[in-house]
Amino acid sequence: MNELSINPRDNNRQRVVVAMSGGVDSSVAAALLLEQGYEVIGMMMRLWSEPGSGPAAPANRCCTPDQMADARRVADQLGIPFYVADVQQHFRQTIVQFFLDEHDAGRTPNPCVECNRQIRFGYLLDRALALDADFLATGHYARVVQEDGAYLLKQGKDSHKDQSYVLHTFRQSQLAHVLFPVGEYTKDEVRHLARDHGLPVASKQESQDLCFLNDGNYRRFIHDHSTQDHPTGPILDLNERELGRHEGLPFYTIGQRKGLGIAAAEPLFVLGKDTARNALIVGPREALGAGELVARDVNWISGRPPAGPTRAEVKIRYKATPIQSVVTPLDGNQAHVAFSTLVPGVTPGQAAVFYEGDTCLGGGLIRDTVQPINARRKTPTAGSVTNK
Amino acid sequence: MTADNNMRQNAIYLDHSATTPVHPAVVAAMAPFWAEQFGNPSSHHRIGYQAARAVEKARRTVAEVLGTDPETIVFTGCGSESNNLALRGAMTASKAAGRGEHLIVSAIEHSAVLETARQLRDYFGYELTILPVDRFGRVRISDVEAAIRPETALISVMAANNEVGSVQPWAEIGALARSRGVLFHTDAVQLVAARQWQLNAEPVDLMTIAPHKFYGPKGVGILVVRSGVDLVSSQTGGSQENGRRAGTLNVPLIIGAAEALRLAAAEREERLAHVLPLRDRLLAELPAALPDQCIVTGHPTERLPHHASFAFRNLSGNDLLIHLDVAGIAAGSGSACSSGDPKPSAVLQALGLSPEWTTGGLRLTVGAQNTDAEIDYTLGKIVEIVLKLSALEAGYQVVA
Numbered sequence A: 001m002n003e004l005s006i007n008p009r010d011n012n013r014q015r016v017v018v019a020m021s022g023g024v025d026s027s028v029a030a031a032l033l034l035e036q037g038y039e040v041i042g043m044m045m046r047l048w049s050e051p052g053s054g055p056a057a058p059a060n061r062c063c064t065p066d067q068m069a070d071a072r073r074v075a076d077q078l079g080i081p082f083y084v085a086d087v088q089q090h091f092r093q094t095i096v097q098f099f100l101d102e103h104d105a106g107r108t109p110n111p112c113v114e115c116n117r118q119i120r121f122g123y124l125l126d127r128a129l130a131l132d133a134d135f136l137a138t139g140h141y142a143r144v145v146q147e148d149g150a151y152l153l154k155q156g157k158d159s160h161k162d163q164s165y166v167l168h169t170f171r172q173s174q175l176a177h178v179l180f181p182v183g184e185y186t187k188d189e190v191r192h193l194a195r196d197h198g199l200p201v202a203s204k205q206e207s208q209d210l211c212f213l214n215d216g217n218y219r220r221f222i223h224d225h226s227t228q229d230h231p232t233g234p235i236l237d238l239n240e241r242e243l244g245r246h247e248g249l250p251f252y253t254i255g256q257r258k259g260l261g262i263a264a265a266e267p268l269f270v271l272g273k274d275t276a277r278n279a280l281i282v283g284p285r286e287a288l289g290a291g292e293l294v295a296r297d298v299n300w301i302s303g304r305p306p307a308g309p310t311r312a313e314v315k316i317r318y319k320a321t322p323i324q325s326v327v328t329p330l331d332g333n334q335a336h337v338a339f340s341t342l343v344p345g346v347t348p349g350q351a352a353v354f355y356e357g358d359t360c361l362g363g364g365l366i367r368d369t370v371q372p373i374n375a376r377r378k379t380p381t382a383g384s385v386t387n388k
Numbered sequence B: 001m002t003a004d005n006n007m008r009q010n011a012i013y014l015d016h017s018a019t020t021p022v023h024p025a026v027v028a029a030m031a032p033f034w035a036e037q038f039g040n041p042s043s044h045h046r047i048g049y050q051a052a053r054a055v056e057k058a059r060r061t062v063a064e065v066l067g068t069d070p071e072t073i074v075f076t077g078c079g080s081e082s083n084n085l086a087l088r089g090a091m092t093a094s095k096a097a098g099r100g101e102h103l104i105v106s107a108i109e110h111s112a113v114l115e116t117a118r119q120l121r122d123y124f125g126y127e128l129t130i131l132p133v134d135r136f137g138r139v140r141i142s143d144v145e146a147a148i149r150p151e152t153a154l155i156s157v158m159a160a161n162n163e164v165g166s167v168q169p170w171a172e173i174g175a176l177a178r179s180r181g182v183l184f185h186t187d188a189v190q191l192v193a194a195r196q197w198q199l200n201a202e203p204v205d206l207m208t209i210a211p212h213k214f215y216g217p218k219g220v221g222i223l224v225v226r227s228g229v230d231l232v233s234s235q236t237g238g239s240q241e242n243g244r245r246a247g248t249l250n251v252p253l254i255i256g257a258a259e260a261l262r263l264a265a266a267e268r269e270e271r272l273a274h275v276l277p278l279r280d281r282l283l284a285e286l287p288a289a290l291p292d293q294c295i296v297t298g299h300p301t302e303r304l305p306h307h308a309s310f311a312f313r314n315l316s317g318n319d320l321l322i323h324l325d326v327a328g329i330a331a332g333s334g335s336a337c338s339s340g341d342p343k344p345s346a347v348l349q350a351l352g353l354s355p356e357w358t359t360g361g362l363r364l365t366v367g368a369q370n371t372d373a374e375i376d377y378t379l380g381k382i383v384e385i386v387l388k389l390s391a392l393e394a395g396y397q398v399v400a
Helices: A024-035 A065-078 A088-104 A111-130 A187-196 A218-225 B024-030 B046-066 B079-096 B111-124 B141-147 B170-179 B251-266 B268-289 B317-326 B346-350 B372-399
Strands: A015-019 A039-046 A082-086 A135-137 A142-147 A150-155 A233-236 A242-246 A269-274 A279-283 A290-300 A310-315 A323-330 A334-343 A351-356 A359-370 B073-076 B102-106 B127-131 B152-156 B183-187 B206-209 B221-225 B294-296 B307-312 B361-365
Touching: A015 A024, A015 A111, A024 A039, A024 A065, A024 A135, A024 A187, A039 A065, A039 A111, A065 A082, A082 B317, A088 A111, A088 A218, A111 A135, A111 B372, A242 A279, A290 A323, A290 A351, A334 A351, A334 A359, B024 B251, B046 B073, B046 B251, B073 B079, B079 B111, B079 B152, B079 B183, B079 B206, B079 B221, B102 B111, B111 B127, B127 B141, B141 B170, B170 B183, B251 B268, B268 B294, B268 B307, B268 B372, B317 B361, B317 B372
Parallel strands: A015 A039, A015 A135, A039 A082, A233 A279, B102 B127, B102 B152, B152 B183, B183 B206
Antiparallel strands: A142 A150, A150 A359, A233 A242, A269 A279, A290 A334, A290 A359, A310 A323, A310 A351, A323 A334, A351 A359, B073 B221, B206 B221, B294 B307, B307 B361
């Protein structure tokens, strides 16, 4: 047999674990890191998915058997080791439970944000470091820049593909160990790189659908998996008139128009949820606009909140246009955001993410909104504040 | 960029129960049978006769090493196929003869036996009893005795378990079966190279062998079928292997199988003398270094000589294997799983271990090329990895 070299670690090269999906972005990320001289290890997480019926084993959409085979093929082609880590139980206990809890509380969560915080850059980053890796790399379109001894999270070069919104929970200690190789390129450039390297050019995880559902039906999922009852209740307009009955608060989202079962002269939209009275509040399109919000669980990427009110552009959803705002840190990891204009569809549970130019300052989860029209009601909705 | 210059190849191979490298002498013995003596042993011309002679010589070698007659040796495609042929063949023959349709297996059989037995029950209407094991992973004779019925046709209990290494009381079970007029099959894939056989004098009717476990090639298996045992072939076609296994004989691999078995017998004492001390170090030193987190699984002494197996508290065997591989150590959990969807080990559950232990199985099986220095490095790495992973898991437990 060959001469045995006991320690396989090459001390001259930094080690990177790449989270691979089999798609173009993470594949190109792995190829770029190899070219940059890193020792590269591919890894995929097996996440929980809803047990299904029928012969085909259900699979989480972020890690179907096909994607696993694709990622393994890419790893083989690049000549890097590839492992699948079992994160099913942990994912169920954290992300899926968070999703259910938030809906039970009348909010509309973004589980991808929470997954990045707790799973990808929590669990997987811990695992990567335990493997003596120096970095965890992913195929996200974002950039990490070191400036004056601190790490900045910046938008990806391709502003259309920028994913910094779902990464706003980063702490300095995490950014020190994270690489986003494709963040320096546009999607077109990444596709060209993939072709040059003979890598797959299809994208994975483009869809914002929930990865752990059997079907696209989150209402059915909540109904099947929540341990709470979601009783029917009144649908109220801004004048407290009952216009109909709703089928349970989690089954509606802010801004929703269809499926209310109400015949009205003008189109009605879901404005908010009054969880205390189990009421769904509806009103005209003009009433959707919110002028302010309060965010909870706010993270400031620099590690410290600004001293006082700060100008920032705020995104209230992954694909939303940034709104000029003033962000004021509040006690208890909260922040108040005053928009320069009324913003429709501000939804409790979604993330509000703060930017200064292309730098992501941080963000938090939307706790309450202030809708000027709504605020005139005698009884505010639970999703809104009248004083702060 | 290739695997070699990205990350050095695994330096330490400790998974010899999964498979072994083919011995150079075996490679040499097979060499003429790919392109030179390429004949089909069923052909009626000199090229075919030449191949047939080589196969019959291999058959005589195998029979001689095992202490049985050449007519009892059936070459198959792998160990799993041998197990399938033994169970399906014997049960079908018993049913066809109007005899019993009851089958007994143990709970810790290899899936090639267990899944075949379950299919015979679920799809073909046979009766099945699955025997429990004691906390050392051994079948109790009293359980076998209690399970035998007038209609019992076959008992299949492995000679030694692949996952926890326990050697089964196969001779006692075989003797009991014989005294009750029941056929006895043993899956001896793990044990065969570790002892001297005298099958003509031993109470075994059917025995499964897989040469790739003892430095032979993959793709060939052996089923020993005692004279007078009725088997209905499960792979039908030509009349090769006395009608017990249809299909063109895989001549080179059969030659390799015989040569590997011959070498295993010839070198048995020196191979055992090499692996035993290394294995004993693993068994002694790992639990001593991790007293609260590591236990030896299987029987402490009645176990395969090259086989050490452990369970680690609240860890995932899958995680351990990933970390070991990155550290350059190729180990096994006992049951291969590459999809990242590990289930608690059915074998560890059968031993009666509580859930905190059943996901964290690790198997280290040593071989001819392992050294003391490798064992030193491996012990150090495992301790380091287990402490690291345990600390991580403890953090998640708090959150959850």
